[in-house]
Amino acid sequence: MSGLGQAIGYGIVTSAILGLSAIAMSLQFGVTKHANLAHGEFLTVAAYTLVLVQSRTGSLALAVVCAVVAGAAAAWLLNRIVLVPFRKVSSRLAVMLIVTFCAGQIVQGALAIGFGLNYVNVTVSTQVAHQVGPFLWTSLDEIIIAAAVVIFAGVFAVLYLTPFGRSQRAVADDIALARVKGIRADRVLWQTWLLVGALAGVAGVALAVTSGTFNNQLGFNYLLVTFAAVIVGGLGKVHGALIGAVIIGLVTEISGYYLSSGYKQVFALLLLALALILRPSGIFATEAAETRA
Amino acid sequence: MSTTSAPGGPAGPGTTAEPVLQVTDIRKYYGAVHAVDGCSMAVPQGAIVGLIGPNGSGKSTFIEVLSGLVPSDSGRILLNGTDITRMAPYHRARLGLRRTFQASRLWMHLSVAENLLASTPPRGRDSFWRTYLRPGAVGRAEADSSVVAAEVLERFGLIQMRDQPAAVLSGGQGRLLEFARILVSGATVALLDEPLAGVNPVMAESVISGIRDLQRSGISVLLVEHNLGAVEELCDPIYGMSEGRIAVSGSMREITASTFFADAYIGASRSAGTDGS
Amino acid sequence: MIQFALTSLIFLTFQAILVLGLNVQFGLTGILNLAYIVFYAAGAYTAGVLTGPPPTPPGLTYIGGWNLPFYVGILGAMVVAGLLSALVGAVALGRRLRGSYLAITTLVVAVVALQVVSQAQGLFDGSLGLLNVPLPFGRGLSSDAFAYLYTGFMIVVVAICFAVSARLRRAPFGRILRVIREDEVAASVFGYNIFKYKLIAFTFGGVLAGLAGCLTIFYVGSFSPAGWGVGETLFTLTCVFVGGAGSTLGVVIGASVISLVFVQLTTLLPTLQSDPSLILVARGMLIPLLLILVLRFRPTGLLPERLPRLAYRPGAAAEAVPEEPGEDSSPPGGQPQVSGGQR
Numbered sequence: 026m027s028g029l030g031q032a033i034g035y036g037i038v039t040s041a042i043l044g045l046s047a048i049a050m051s052l053q054f055g056v057t058k059h060a061n062l063a064h065g066e067f068l069t070v071a072a073y074t075l076v077l078v079q080s081r082t083g084s085l086a087l088a089v090v091c092a093v094v095a096g097a098a099a100a101w102l103l104n105r106i107v108l109v110p111f112r113k114v115s116s117r118l119a120v121m122l123i124v125t126f127c128a129g130q131i132v133q134g135a136l137a138i139g140f141g142l143n144y145v146n147v148t149v150s151t152q153v154a155h156q157v158g159p160f161l162w163t164s165l166d167e168i169i170i171a172a173a174v175v176i177f178a179g180v181f182a183v184l185y186l187t188p189f190g191r192s193q194r195a196v197a198d199d200i201a202l203a204r205v206k207g208i209r210a211d212r213v214l215w216q217t218w219l220l221v222g223a224l225a226g227v228a229g230v231a232l233a234v235t236s237g238t239f240n241n242q243l244g245f246n247y248l249l250v251t252f253a254a255v256i257v258g259g260l261g262k263v264h265g266a267l268i269g270a271v272i273i274g275l276v277t278e279i280s281g282y283y284l285s286s287g288y289k290q291v292f293a294l295l296l297l298a299l300a301l302i303l304r305p306s307g308i309f310a311t312e313a314a315e316t317r318a
Numbered sequence: 319m320s321t322t323s324a325p326g327g328p329a330g331p332g333t334t335a336e337p338v339l340q341v342t343d344i345r346k347y348y349g350a351v352h353a354v355d356g357c358s359m360a361v362p363q364g365a366i367v368g369l370i371g372p373n374g375s376g377k378s379t380f381i382e383v384l385s386g387l388v389p390s391d392s393g394r395i396l397l398n399g400t401d402i403t404r405m406a407p408y409h410r411a412r413l414g415l416r417r418t419f420q421a422s423r424l425w426m427h428l429s430v431a432e433n434l435l436a437s438t439p440p441r442g443r444d445s446f447w448r449t450y451l452r453p454g455a456v457g458r459a460e461a462d463s464s465v466v467a468a469e470v471l472e473r474f475g476l477i478q479m480r481d482q483p484a485a486v487l488s489g490g491q492g493r494l495l496e497f498a499r500i501l502v503s504g505a506t507v508a509l510l511d512e513p514l515a516g517v518n519p520v521m522a523e524s525v526i527s528g529i530r531d532l533q534r535s536g537i538s539v540l541l542v543e544h545n546l547g548a549v550e551e552l553c554d555p556i557y558g559m560s561e562g563r564i565a566v567s568g569s570m571r572e573i574t575a576s577t578f579f580a581d582a583y584i585g586a587s588r589s590a591g592t593d594g595s
Numbered sequence: 596m597i598q599f600a601l602t603s604l605i606f607l608t609f610q611a612i613l614v615l616g617l618n619v620q621f622g623l624t625g626i627l628n629l630a631y632i633v634f635y636a637a638g639a640y641t642a643g644v645l646t647g648p649p650p651t652p653p654g655l656t657y658i659g660g661w662n663l664p665f666y667v668g669i670l671g672a673m674v675v676a677g678l679l680s681a682l683v684g685a686v687a688l689g690r691r692l693r694g695s696y697l698a699i700t701t702l703v704v705a706v707v708a709l710q711v712v713s714q715a716q717g718l719f720d721g722s723l724g725l726l727n728v729p730l731p732f733g734r735g736l737s738s739d740a741f742a743y744l745y746t747g748f749m750i751v752v753v754a755i756c757f758a759v760s761a762r763l764r765r766a767p768f769g770r771i772l773r774v775i776r777e778d779e780v781a782a783s784v785f786g787y788n789i790f791k792y793k794l795i796a797f798t799f800g801g802v803l804a805g806l807a808g809c810l811t812i813f814y815v816g817s818f819s820p821a822g823w824g825v826g827e828t829l830f831t832l833t834c835v836f837v838g839g840a841g842s843t844l845g846v847v848i849g850a851s852v853i854s855l856v857f858v859q860l861t862t863l864l865p866t867l868q869s870d871p872s873l874i875l876v877a878r879g880m881l882i883p884l885l886l887i888l889v890l891r892f893r894p895t896g897l898l899p900e901r902l903p904r905l906a907y908r909p910g911a912a913a914e915a916v917p918e919e920p921g922e923d924s925s926p927p928g929g930q931p932q933v934s935g936g937q938r
Contacts, residue, residue: 060695062702110891119627120890122698123832126629127883130829134880142872249706252699294707301700302686385784411786425777428770431905435767436774437785443767444787446795450762460767461906468907480905503785 027159032282033275034160040274041173042231044267046247047254048180049224051266053100054255055197056217059121063103063129064251065244067222068229071096072243073136075230076145085149089230096226097219103128104218129245136241144238169231176227177267183220184263193217250290253297272296336399337362338538339384339415339507344393346376346383353379354390355562361507366529366539368553370546370573372582376562377542378420381511384540385417386410398506414506416499418513422492424484430495431480434467435460437499463502470498474528490521497528500537507538514545526552546570546583558582601742605814607854608749609807614834614850615760615843616803621832622840622900623769624796625776627698629828630683630705631804636712636823637679638672638805639812643725645671646813650720655727657720665731669809676805677798684797689790705825713820724819731813745814752810753847756803761843763799765903772796773841826879833886839896848898853885 050064074095079088107128111120152163162170184190195203196213204210225244232247233239250273258269273293281289337360346354354376361367371377382388384395386407395403402410425433441459442448448456471477474494479487487495493513500508510529514522526548532539543549549556550570558566558578565578573579613635620626644659646668663671687700713722720726730736732744763769771792774782779789812818830853838849857878889896 054695060699062698107887114891115894118694119621119625119698120894122627122695124887124890127829127887130826130883131880131887134876137876138873138880142876249699249703252703256696256699290710291707294703297703301696387780387784406788407783408786408788411784417784419781423778423781425774425781427777427900428773429902429905432770432773432902435905436770440767440786444771446768449766449768450759453762453766456766464906468905477907477909480907481902483902499785 028282029279030159031161032278034157034162034166036275036278037160038162038166038169038235038274039278040271041170042228042235043250043254043274044177044270045173045224045228045231046251047258047266047270048177048263049221049228050251050255051258051263052180052193052217052224053221055263056193056200056214057108057121059118060125060252061103062122062126062248063132064225065246065248066129066132067096067099067225067244068232068247069136069239069241069244070099070132071226071229072147072233072239073140073145073241075233076140076147079148092230093223093226096224096229097222099132100218100222100225101215104215133241133245140241142240144240146238147233147236149234149237165234169235172227173231176224180220180224180263189213189216249297250293253293253300257296257300335363338398339540340394340396341384342394342396344380344383344395345391346379346388347391352562354383357393357559357562357564359557359564359567361538361540364533364536364538365554366533366541366552368549368556369540369542369559370544370549370556371559371565375559375582377559378511380559381417381509381540381542384509385415411505414504415509416503416505416507417509418493418496418500418511420512420515422489422496424487424492424495426485427483429481430476430484430487431464431467431471433484433495434470434498434502435463438463438466438502439504466502470502473531474498475524488521490517490525493517493521493525494528497525497532501532501535505537507540508532510539510541510543512542512544514543514548522548598739598742601746603855603858605742605746605749606858607851608746608753609811609814610831610834610850610854611753611847612756612803612807612810613831614838614846615756616800616807617831617835618800618841618843618846619760619763619772619796619803620800622835622842622846623764623772623776624793625779626688626793626797628701628797628800629698629825630701630708631800631831632823632825632827633705633708634676634680634801634804635808635811635827636708636818636820637801638676638808639818639823640712640719640725640808641675641805642668642672642809643728643812643818644719646731647725647728655720655723655725656717657725658718662729665729665813668731668813669806672805672809673802676808677802680798680801680804681794684794684801688793688797702825705828709820709824719818722820724817724821725812726817728812728816728818730816749810752806756806757843757847760803764841764843826882829886830882833882833889836886836889836894836896839898839900840894841900842896842898845896845898845900849896852897853882857882 046064046068049067050061053061053064071092075088075092077088078091079085082088103125107124108121111124149165152165154161154163154166157167182190184194192203192208192213193216195206195208196210196217200210203213228247229244232243254269254273255266256269257272258265258267273296276296277289277292280292339361341357341359344354344357345352357376357380359367359369369377369380379388383390386402386405386409390403393403394401397410397413397415400413402413402415405413425436428436441462442452443456443459443463468477468480471480474497476487476491476495476498479491484492484495496513513525513529517525522545529539529541529552541549541553554569555567556570556573557564558573558576560578560582566573566576613631617628617631620628620631642665644657645661645663646665647657647660648662649660650657683701683704687697687704712719715721730741732741736744763772771782771787774785775787775789775792783789808818811822831850834850834853835846836849837853838847839845860878860881861874
């Protein structure tokens with residue numbers, strides 16, 4: 026039925042954006058072993074950069090590039106300014122969680138001071154939805170889906186075909202062992218953060234243009250659904266994050282179609298709650314991961 | 319009586335009493351990896367049983383399974399006759415099982431004395447309601463524990479540091495504190511996971527005599543160690559583990575003569591001062 | 596002027612009770628509860644709908660409104676907050692939900708609770724919140740007299756909460772909580788059912804939060820979602836660290852210092868900035884910044900947790916030990932007690 030087809034179509038777009046954010050978080054958790062409660066702010070920073078550059082230069086393409094760079098820079102800065110000093114002083118997990126949370130709150134406040142508390146609009150040429158098989162997509166939706174697919178492929182290529190990817194996976198597996206093998210773990214860390222921020226930046230851009238308007242809570246609101254995708258798929262497993270994003274994206278849109286669209290986020294969080302209760306390490310769990318978390 | 323699953327000669331002191339710890343055919347697989355592949359052993363009452371084997375032989379996983387931190391895939395564990403195979407770690411501990419870890423797991427920001435006080439049998443001190451409704455009884459139980467704690471601290475030479483955070487202890491002192499905790503806890507069985515690792519030769523003597531203290535107090539010990547000299551000094555019987563299975567058991571002489579030993583320890587020094595690599 | 600001082604003091608007492616509860620959860624037991632303020636809200640709303648007048652739709656809609664006496668409100672608030680804590684704790688603290696998972700779970704609870712209450716108009720009047728909650732102690736008092744009375748009342752309440760918390764910390768139960776904080780795996784292999792203790796600590800903290808909430812709504816007369824975002828939990832957490840995580844007196848001092856500083860800050864900032872909403876944002880940035888700095892440079896806080904001293908009489912146990920000069924020894928003849936110099 027066409028309504029369901031449309032819902033699935035939206036679900037695919039949602040999954041694409043969520044997949045970007047979730048893969049980023051999964052890469053980050055894999056190497057740091059703690060959640061980054063400021064993850065959403067990478068998206069928000071990118072979104073505001075998009076608006077800023079576009080309003081100054083008029084070029085959407087340039088704005089997108091700047092936004093992604095801004096996301097990467099934000100992630101790199103978080104690591105350099107906040108996390109590195111703390112890793113030296115304290116390895117206590119609670120401290121790292123609190124500190125990332127604080128950093129996120131500070132960035133939210135700074136963005137509010139810089140751009141005001143009101144919603145900001147993104148200027149995109151008016152979009153017309155057209156039928157693509159059972160799905161109803163605008164060209165923006167199609168660009169996002171295509172870009173996401175290319176990026177996912179790129180990320181997996183980097184992870185499994187490049188030296189950096191191999192080092193990253195070694196560090197995620199066992200950082201001490203990786204160091205023993207001669208891998209420069211600290212370098213892998215900040216390079217990973219760059220990648221994480223860039224991916225999150227793309228997600229932020231996509232979120233901003235698809236919703237058309239946002240405020241400094243954009244990323245924070247997306248934090249929980251990103252956690253949902255990552256946990257459902259398995260914390261620290263990159264392919265798991267993607268699968269989790271697809272599950273969450275499709276399930277929320279489909280249930281929103283059948284029940285009520287107002288409850289979409291509730292469904293996402295319900296899935297998260299179920300995943301946390303039943304299988305905290307996600308679908309691709311290993312027992313080693315469970316005892317470590 | 320003790321059971322072995324492999325050739326190696328007579329095992330154990332031949333006591334007729336029920337072993338305090340009876341392990342039967344424990345298996346633990348991680349996917350294709352057979353970390354523990356059918357291990358059986360018995361710890362007789364009052365004995366110090368040794369468990370040796372090269373790195374990766376599955377000794378640590380075996381201890382994790384015995385203490386309950388990792389569930390076994392199959393097999394049975396009897397503690398003083400009670401089947402603890404599916405019990406949570408805290409439940410096994412309540413029945414008398416204690417363990418140490420490869421890296422000392424002391425409660426670092428608590429004082430040395432508090433580490434002991436938290437290890438003595440609770441006798442009602444651990445109840446939330448009694449804290450408020452029976453302060454007198456709680457206070458008396460606490461006082462009794464304090465006396466026991468002080469005694470044991472003196473015995474182990476740690477009394478000077480009783481009010482210092484446990485973090486200030488050296489590696490060897492930390493091991494002694496771990497033994498002290500086990501001593502005051504009323505345990506019947508102690509699993510010691512490489513207590514001599516990272517301990518200098520001087521302290522090693524104290525650690526070894528600490529293990530003897532445990533035995534003298536009636537605690538049966540399963541000692542996992544790379545330091546073969548210490549194992550030879552303390553343990554009878556000794557089990558050798560390799561690739562998840564008990565390959566050999568008996569006295570040290572019997573083991574060193576076996577192929578297991580030749581395969582596992584070629585080149586390893588046997589002097590008491592070296593811990594195995 | 597006096598009114599301002601009393602109001603500041605009263606708000607300080609609210610924060611003191613909050614910080615005592617969070618200290619048990621986090622300072623003693625190590626549970627990072629990012630949803631802490633939700634239980635404060637639970638207490639406030641419960642007290643509000645129990646003691647308040649019937650709702651007046653369509654303007655003011657909420658459940659309850661039974662005009663019950665204020666002590667019923669207090670009791671109800673603590674019970675509801677306690678039950679809610681036990682429920683959340685049972686789910687979040689069980690199984691293997693540790694570390695990052697626990698933080699995420701509590702964050703979810705915080706965000707979802709805020710959204711649900713803000714949007715469910717009929718529950719607690721949505722984003723506008725409860726109004727017209729009656730003052731306790733009857734209505735005959737002038738506002739000055741009420742302020743004095745309430746201040747005295749709050750000081751007594753804080754003293755009681757302090758005594759109860761301090762007793763818990765000094766008792767063997769408190770030591771068990773700290774053991775779980777230090778290394779819960781070691782605690783479990785030493786016979787402690789860590790889930791049970793965490794749940795008790797979590798509920799204890801929740802009850803205190805609920806108490807703080809109900810006493811707040813009684814004084815202010817209104818309560819809305821604006822008063823309980825994640826920023827508020829962060830505020831209390833900062834008080835815990837600034838004062839000294841784990842130390843009962845320390846965290847109260849931390850709450851006092853932070854509360855007083857920020858009250859002053861609010862009066863200063865209007866002269867610096869014209870936009871009042873941005874003042875809130877600035878406050879929202881200063882607290883996390885302060886927390887980061889404290890964690891980096893003085894994580895033990897103003898009054899670090901002190902270790903108790905073992906009651907020990909040298910020579911009492913073994914003759915071989917020589918008498919140490921200057922050692923702490925209990926008076927002769929008395930039953931040895933654990934001397935706790937710990938606040």
